[in-house]
Amino acid sequence: MTMFVTQTKNILPCLLSGFILFYFSGCGYHFRTTGEPQGIDMQSIAVPMVTSTSSHLGFEGDFTKLIREEFVTHAKIPVVSRDKASAILIGKVKDIRTEVTSYYLTKTEVEDEEVNYEVTRTRRLRVRLNARLVDGKTGKVIWNDNDMRESATFTVSEDPLATSYNKKKALREIARRFGERVYMKTMERF
DSSP states (O other): OHHHHHHHHHHHHHHHHHHHHHHHHOOSOOOOOTTSOSSSOOSOEEOOOOEEOSSOOSOHHHHHHHHHHHHHHHOSSOBOOGGGOSEEEEEEEEEEEEEEEEEEEEEEEETTEEEEEEEEEEEEEEEEEEEEEEETTTOOEEEEEEEEEEEEEEEOOSSHHHHHHHHHHHHHHHHHHHHHHHHHHHHSOO
16 A cells, blocks of 8 residues: 555656646647737728629628628727728629429419429528638738638528518528638638
């Protein structure tokens, strides 16, 4: 029993010394203040209007607004106009597609014959975005992602206004997710 106590007394200082050495040497990872850019010197950011090559138009304002909101609510750097920004976030929607995800069959009588029609119940909206962050003074690309993809499903209604509203809601959800991803690429890099 005395031998076990002696060995334990000798091991404890070694373990404690090892732990202290490991703790202070670290692995290079460290916590930082949330909302401050990591790995780049950026005092301000501009988020100009998102452009689009898609035939679906009119959503660019919502996209831009939701991406800006991500920076305004989470970043500790100001969102300013393009000519005053130390970094500029440029977004371009490359493609928007919709595809049927579910439908139901309805029977209708046409000229004394029963005919089945497929009626769309839900659709999936797929959006591809090209985004890049450039230095406001030099124009040098800080990061670039040519193929960001997001999708969301929306309900199709017999009322075209309800369907249009549901599609806009799905687009806003996609824009919000793009905003989160772009924010993470810009601010949470390590």
